[in-house]
Amino acid sequence: MDRADVLVVGGGVMGAAVAARLSQTTARVLLVEEQDDLAEGASKANAGIATSFYGRPGTLEARLIAESNPRWEDLCGRLDVPYRRIGAVMLAVGPREAAGLPAVYEAIVAHGARAELVTAEQARDLEPLITGDCAGGISLPDEGIIDPMRLTVAYAELAARNGATIERSRRVTGFSVADGEVNEAETTGGPVRVTFVVNAAGLFADEVSRMAGGESFRMWPRQGQYWILDRAFGSRLRRLVYPIPMEHTRGAQVVPTTNGSVLLGPSAADTELRLDKATDLATLRWLLEQTRKLVPDVSDAYAIKTYAGNRPAGDEIFRARFDHNIRNLIHVGSRSAGVSVSPALGDHVLGLLRDAGLAAIDRAEAGDAIPTVPRLLNAADPEELPSLDPRYRHVVCACEQVTAVEISAALESRVPATSIDGVRKRTRATGGRCQGSVCMVGVAFLVSQHTGQPPECIRHGGFGGTLGVGHADY
Amino acid sequence: MPTTEAKIAVVGAGLAGLTLASELAQETSALVIDRLPMYGGVLGYEHPLVRTLARRCEAVRVEFHLATTATRWEGHRVLLVGPTGIRWTPATRLLIATGTRPSTQAEMGISGERLAGVLPAPVAIHLAEAEVTLGHRVTVVGWGNWANRTLEAIRHHGAHTACIPLSDAPGVADGFDESWPGWYPVRVEGRSRVERLILAKDGAEHVIECDAVILAAKPRPLRNVDGAIWPDSPSATFIQPVAESLTAEEVVEAAKKAAAELGSRAAMGSR
Ligand SMILES: Cc1cc2nc3c(=O)[nH]c(=O)nc-3n(C[C@H](O)[C@H](O)[C@H](O)COP(=O)(O)OP(=O)(O)OC[C@H]3O[C@@H](n4cnc5c(N)ncnc54)[C@H](O)[C@@H]3O)c2cc1C
Numbered sequence: 018m019d020r021a022d023v024l025v026v027g028g029g030v031m032g033a034a035v036a037a038r039l040s041q042t043t044a045r046v047l048l049v050e051e052q053d054d055l056a057e058g059a060s061k062a063n064a065g066i067a068t069s070f071y072g073r074p075g076t077l078e079a080r081l082i083a084e085s086n087p088r089w090e091d092l093c094g095r096l097d098v099p100y101r102r103i104g105a106v107m108l109a110v111g112p113r114e115a116a117g118l119p120a121v122y123e124a125i126v127a128h129g130a131r132a133e134l135v136t137a138e139q140a141r142d143l144e145p146l147i148t149g150d151c152a153g154g155i156s157l158p159d160e161g162i163i164d165p166m167r168l169t170v171a172y173a174e175l176a177a178r179n180g181a182t183i184e185r186s187r188r189v190t191g192f193s194v195a196d197g198e199v200n201e202a203e204t205t206g207g208p209v210r211v212t213f214v215v216n217a218a219g220l221f222a223d224e225v226s227r228m229a230g231g232e233s234f235r236m237w238p239r240q241g242q243y244w245i246l247d248r249a250f251g252s253r254l255r256r257l258v259y260p261i262p263m264e265h266t267r268g269a270q271v272v273p274t275t276n277g278s279v280l281l282g283p284s285a286a287d288t289e290l291r292l293d294k295a296t297d298l299a300t301l302r303w304l305l306e307q308t309r310k311l312v313p314d315v316s317d318a319y320a321i322k323t324y325a326g327n328r329p330a331g332d333e334i335f336r337a338r339f340d341h342n343i344r345n346l347i348h349v350g351s352r353s354a355g356v357s358v359s360p361a362l363g364d365h366v367l368g369l370l371r372d373a374g375l376a377a378i379d380r381a382e383a384g385d386a387i388p389t390v391p392r393l394l395n396a397a398d399p400e401e402l403p404s405l406d407p408r409y410r411h412v413v414c415a416c417e418q419v420t421a422v423e424i425s426a427a428l429e430s431r432v433p434a435t436s437i438d439g440v441r442k443r444t445r446a447t448g449g450r451c452q453g454s455v456c457m458v459g460v461a462f463l464v465s466q467h468t469g470q471p472p473e474c475i476r477h478g479g480f481g482g483t484l485g486v487g488h489a490d491y
Numbered sequence: 492m493p494t495t496e497a498k499i500a501v502v503g504a505g506l507a508g509l510t511l512a513s514e515l516a517q518e519t520s521a522l523v524i525d526r527l528p529m530y531g532g533v534l535g536y537e538h539p540l541v542r543t544l545a546r547r548c549e550a551v552r553v554e555f556h557l558a559t560t561a562t563r564w565e566g567h568r569v570l571l572v573g574p575t576g577i578r579w580t581p582a583t584r585l586l587i588a589t590g591t592r593p594s595t596q597a598e599m600g601i602s603g604e605r606l607a608g609v610l611p612a613p614v615a616i617h618l619a620e621a622e623v624t625l626g627h628r629v630t631v632v633g634w635g636n637w638a639n640r641t642l643e644a645i646r647h648h649g650a651h652t653a654c655i656p657l658s659d660a661p662g663v664a665d666g667f668d669e670s671w672p673g674w675y676p677v678r679v680e681g682r683s684r685v686e687r688l689i690l691a692k693d694g695a696e697h698v699i700e701c702d703a704v705i706l707a708a709k710p711r712p713l714r715n716v717d718g719a720i721w722p723d724s725p726s727a728t729f730i731q732p733v734a735e736s737l738t739a740e741e742v743v744e745a746a747k748k749a750a751a752e753l754g755s756r757a758a759m760g761s762r
């Protein structure tokens with residue numbers, strides 16, 4: 018039977034971050050993810066803002082964000098993840114919003130985040146594309162952007178390199194519990210004897226808790242939709258542009274991404290359908306209207322794609338604590354800031370486990386970095402790349418400038434891509450302007466070569482979908 | 492990679508690119524770049540018109556860089572990635588003749604998740620030609636070149652085929668098992684693979700049950716060279732005839748016209 022000192026349930030950014038930190042200790046770590054890849058839940062559908070403040074000041078969430086924020090450059094350098102501290106400008110549009118600015122400002126600095134009240138003119142210096150109706154704003158220099166999928170995969174890759182076991186397509190289906198402790202987890206890949214369980218199941222954290230005899234809490238999806246605009250527009254935008262937040266949401270934002278495109282969103286709608294990630298035109302139109310109030314040049318003429326994600330909302334918006342009933346069960350989850358807390362989350366969970374008696378000693382020889390793969394898209398000196406690897410001469414995805422090197426690295430890593438979406442997540446191939454109409458066949462060919470599957474069986478789309486339904490032999 | 496300073500760089504060795512190069516290289520030096528190892532673009536290198544144009548290009552000493560992708564343009568140099576290396580290559584003007592692609596799901600305004608079975612026509616055609624069965628009930632959105640080529644590629648796979656032509660011209664969508672002229676696709680539904688395409692017309696909805704949706708409509712210029720994406724990009728010209736249905740002659744015609752304009756501008760010394 019498999020044995021784990023710590024079983025992490027869920028391969029989103031939070032589970033992967035915890036596994037990465039624990040893998041640097043003597044604890045034996047197993048992470049199981051029911052989907053066929055990491056970051057298939059909220060972790061692939063967010064805006065990739067590494068925020069410097071969120072939630073209520075003084076809460077654990079706010080503290081972990083504050084601890085995480087200064088770490089981004091160092092962490093992302095070690096994990097080969099794109100990150101940029103570009104700063105945000107929050108805009109008051111019209112005099113009424115301007116009157117509310119000081120209160121918003123006070124709330125932000127109460128987090129310990131850097132912020133500065135600015136005039137409309139100063140705001141325009143920060144971001145020239147903002148609306149002429151801007152009546153003042155707040156500069157937030159420590160807001161940053163990150164590639165959340167690369168981050169999740171990199172945490173898992175680090176964990177695997179340090180000896181943790183990362184198992185995808187493996188679902189936790191139940192637990193055996195005795196005397197207020199879980200001692201075994203049942204999974205689709207057989208039982209696992211466990212000392213501790215970290216429930217990082219996102220939107221399904223309530224199910225996992227229930228299966229383990231833990232607290233009964235309720236999770237529901239808070240859906241958020243986005244537009245993705247082309248790099249040609251993104252190249253003109255310098256900073257994150259935020260509206261004045263409302264009570265329950267930060268509102269629709271204009272978000273540059275690390276690959277140069279721009280996101281418009283998210284919306285926020287509580288729903289009942291956990292697996293529904295469909296977009297709708299009314300919401301998308303509303304997003305355009307809202308963001309155009311901030312940046313008038315925003316237009317669907319630049320649109321590449323739209324998508325939706327489900328925030329794991331619950332009666333508690335953030336959890337990183339032990340269960341009240343089951344002694345060896347920890348819940349980690351965050352509705353809206355899981356990416357932003359992730360750098361400090363591992364340390365926090367490790368602290369909880371040690372306090373509860375887990376002998377997890379830091380191993381001096383454990384790694385804290387994964388190999389860097391230079392990318393053609395952002396190579397300052399692209400002419401030098403072929404001397405590192407001749408396969409850089411072969412561009413597979415022209416829109417995103419992805420070569421055979423980046424794709425092979427994704428297919429050959431410790432937690433490799435096994436599908437078209439897996440390659441897209443790790444390299445951006447097929448994710449650009451033409452959405453794979455030119456390169457998807459080439460990507461499928463490379464996946465086929467590495468996995469040994471015929472093209473029709475290559476996974477594409479969610480939940481085990483495939484490129485084709487069979488092979489025509491005649 | 493070129494040794495002398497090239498005057499113009501043509502990206503794309505389809506009919507448009509070959510026409511441009513063969514016309515312009517009579518006045519100035521030209522290089523033609525194509526990501527594929529062969530010229531001809533969507534028509535393929537055996538097409539008689541392609542062969543004629545290629546011979547003409549050779550006669551005026553057009554420099555070919557095949558299996559080479561143009562990736563970035565900075566107004567006076569283009570980054571070429573190909574078998575001989577990665578090189579910034581000087582050029583006074585970049586001609587984008589990279590052809591077209593069908594609109595994506597988002598561009599068509601078809602809402603719903605990214606589902607397996609929803610494929611752009613060029614991918615579907617490639618896969619079908621490699622004998623991948625795309626679906627048992629295949630719905631093709633569009634009626635022009637891409638749609639016809641898709642139908643041709645899957646014809647012997649035995650699937651039931653439906654066409655959403657987005658046009659009610661007579662004769663359009665001939666050869667499909669069913670056709671829905673006047674209806675517009677608004678949504679895809681399904682769990683892992685697409686199961687339904689929802690159509691709308693005058694406030695009414697119709698559901699087509701299908702396991703593949705091929706996007707073959709509303710062609711757009713394929714633009715993938717950073718720095719030469721928008722029409723106002725410095726020193727770049729776009730020669731990408733776009734129409735739901737085109738003929739080879741129309742493309743050659745358009746490219747000739749563009750070449751004449753460019754030629755007279757060059758003669759007047761303007762850039
Ligand atoms: C629209 C939107 C915008 C957002 N914007 C931001 C932002 O800008 N910045 C930020 O920091 N955060 C943002 N967030 C929040 C952030 O995305 C989440 O907090 C974070 O992704 C949660 O990570 P997770 O690992 O807990 O959950 P998930 O990523 O959902 O991972 C949970 C995983 O558990 C797996 N699982 C469930 N049940 C089982 C089981 N029984 N067995 C095995 N595996 C199981 C699931 O398959 C899933 O992969 C946003 C979220 C959304 C939706």
Ligand SMILES: Cc1cc2nc3c(=O)[nH]c(=O)nc-3n(C[C@H](O)[C@H](O)[C@H](O)COP(=O)(O)OP(=O)(O)OC[C@H]3O[C@@H](n4cnc5c(N)ncnc54)[C@H](O)[C@@H]3O)c2cc1C
Pocket residue numbers: 415502503504505506507508524525526527531532533534559560561562588589590591636637640713715716730731732737738739740742
């Ligand atoms: C699917 C289809 C089928 C058709 N069938 C017929 C037919 O049977 N008969 C007929 O008369 N007309 C047909 N047509 C109409 C017409 O002939 C074509 O539209 C025309 O040949 C297109 O020529 P083009 O040069 O504009 O583009 P393409 O032929 O598409 O050529 C563009 C070239 O650019 C290259 N390229 C793209 N990006 C880059 C880059 N970044 N770097 C380097 N190279 C790049 C591509 O590899 C490609 O070779 C068809 C059109 C389509 C779309």
